[in-house]
Amino acid sequence: MLTGAPEIDDVAALLDADVEGLLPASAMAGAQCRAMAAARDEGVLAPLEQLRPRAVVVVCGDGTCGRAVDLVLALAGPHIDVPLIKCAAVPPWIGPLDVVVVAGDDAGDPRLADAAARAGRRRAEVVVAGPVEGPLNDALVGPVVDLSPRVHVPAAYRFSHYVAALFAVLDGLRAVRFEGRHPDLSAMADELDSEAAGNHPGHELFHNAAKELAVRISDRRTVWTGDTAAGMVVAVHASRAIFAGAGVVSTATDLGEVVAAGALSAGYGGSMPADYDPIFHDAEIDGPIPREPVRVQVLTTPDREWLVRRLTASLTDVDVRTSGPAEQSTAEPQPRGSGMEDLVPLMILALRADMAGAYLRLVGSH
Structure with a gap:
């Protein structure tokens, strides 16, 4: 020690x-935020722009992803006119009026694959914020919004990816009222890069x-x-x-x-x-x-x-x-x-x- x-x-x-x-991997938080900003600018979130969902449900496990979801809920929950819900599985009431975000690092987790399949069959809008591969990829039904990681780092260092991905989803819901300004992911990436450089x-x-x-x-x-x-x-x-x-x-x-x-x-x-x-x-x-x-x-x-x-x-x-x-x-x-x-x-x-x-x-x- x-x-x-x-x-x-x-x-x-x-x-x-x-x-x-x-050390290089742990310093990539800014790059991960910038990647989500780029995905937004490329129009990946276009399917969400006209939606006024009944709820935004994030299906995730524990670990880094779960803590990132908790941070977004704590900060954005009181300021957006749509319920933000964190679940370990898709609730039985999910339907076409909802947005389901499937987030997690283990593409082989049966809970994530089941969530993606059930949400797709019920015609909910599905966003995938984890790796789109393996059983999770096979379980997808119809088109999805792909916010999978673009910067390859160990799962332990993906905290900023999940935070940025979830805020990108909320920013994509243009028809939903949000008090104040949405976070500027590019500016946040610059701040994180400055910290990493120091x-x-x-x-x-x-x-x-x-x-x-x-x-x-x-x-x-x-x-x-x-x-x-x-x-x-x-x-x-x-x-x-x-x-x-x-x-x-x-x-x-x-x-x-x-x-x-x-x-x-x-x-x-x-x-x-x-x-x-x-x-x-x-x-x-x-x-x-x-x-x-x-x-x-x-x-x-x-x-x-x-x-x-x-x-x-x-x-x-x-x-x-x-x-x-x-x-x-x-x-x-x-x-x-x-x-x-x-x-x-x-x-x-x-x-x-x-x-x-x-x-x-x-x-x-x-």
Whole structure:
């Protein structure tokens, strides 16, 4: 595991260890968004333009795709005049008035193939956001809207693809009212590319947000959280993606629970004593084994950083993470709920977590 900054800043060693191409793959979030913008510009979504569907139903499994759907529902659900529904299978009421999005990385998953077949037979408008191949391809009935991945990366790094694909679908429903502006996928791609460039392995730890995050969560008990429903989705994604990619165990839970458990999570005796030696420690004489306090990672947006820092002031060890510079103003910002303006900042944090997981995987392989 990670033992210090010099190891993660050894560019040659990192590149030699990256035989699977994890770092380039994890940095392709912007390219995946741009690919969905290109699909929209090519007219792939034309069959949706005149529809006023009864519901948009997304059939997906768990994992990266499921978390991407949760983020879209949290951000767009309150702003669009059509129900957005996430399901593990096609509901029995699906019919010609509905749009069914089949999303998932396993084209051999019988649930996805069944969903595509049943939705097609019932004359619903079918959109396929996962790979169109194998049993899923064989199950398609009639024409479909093809939003399958155009940028080939491991399934673990397709979070941005599914987010962009779902927002492209919502943008394609031109006859459905949407409060505010639809996200600009091309502009979001530029922002994600800028973040990925800043996290290039050639950039040192103190100028590389992904490396810094990797160091902060390595060999520490870590809890991820967010101050909004959308932020919590990204916190869950970060926790699970880093475990799947690097085997680093952490958890994600509600911010209120994190603050309430602050005293319990501080460990015994605060920070680890410098003279602690586990070989000579006697629990009956010396007391409980000292532990480092839990390190909390709070994911938020720059305009809510002021409030989050005050909510978490009682915690022993907390990092408040945003996609921009630290807030310098001491004036209290106007509170607001989570909105579409949170999409890009949260997508940047998701990309940062993916790249941090790749760095941890490579450092651990030395």
